[in-house]
Amino acid sequence: MASWDYAANGPATWAKSFPAAAGQKQSPIDINPGSAAKESVGALSVNYKAGNNTLTNTGLSFAVSIDGSLSGGPLGSEFKAASFHFHWDKSSAAGSEHTIGGKAYASEVHIVHYNASKFSSVADAANVDGGLAVLAIFVQPGAANAEIQKLVDVLPSCGSNGASAAIPGGFNASALLPGDKASYWYYPGSLTTPPCSETVTWIVYKDAISMSEDQLAAFRNVTPCNFRPVQSVGGRKVCCSF
Secondary structure (H helix, E strand, C coil), X not given: CCCCCCCXXXXXXXXXXCHHHHCCCCCCEEECHHHCEECCCCCEEEEEECCCCEEEECCCCEEEECEEEEEECCCCCCEEEEEEEEEECCCCCCCCCCEECCECCCEEEEEEEXXXXXXXXXXXXXXXXXXXXXXXXXXXXXXXCHHHHHHHHHHHHHCCCCCEEECCCCCCHHHHCCCCCCCEEEXXXXXXXXXXXXXXXXXXXXXXXXXXXXXXXXXXXXXXXXXXXXXXCCCCCCEECC
């Protein structure tokens, strides 16, 4: 696989090695709340189970394995949870991948799910239209998040690319969800990292969660910056539930 990163081989160069990155349904995007179409969709059903969760250093972020499911809302079937990861920048002035009316947040969580009725894994689903559904949650500086502190505590033992460790006591991914789980935007898009396949239904929560500046600083010890700038919305329809 061709190399990529967020520096010399950063987002502006990705399309040279990954043609999908120049597609018409790329993510992230800037969501304009005033132009989003309100549609009546059923409630989202989000269920996560704390268990034997493992944190893995991926070099440009870290990923945590989880178990659970996502269904309802704009989704036509049940999607199985696979993992989550974060994006951030050198400071809390930016770092989220999606923006809302031009506003960026300090970080953004992506909880990745795959269509369990059609596929047996994320790898199988990642290259097929509609194969993936990703919940995106904004993060703003504020009070420390006790569950996220479990990640911060494990990170030092996973200091190199590929290193992994179990999270003592497991991780409750529900702690990554905002208080208002009924208000969100959704649209068809892509993976925000190479190969940037256009196979994702994005569900972006309106409300943010908080974590402390110390916790954000611990993430930046993994890598200073790992977010892709917003891409053109083009002719896509962005909808909202509220």
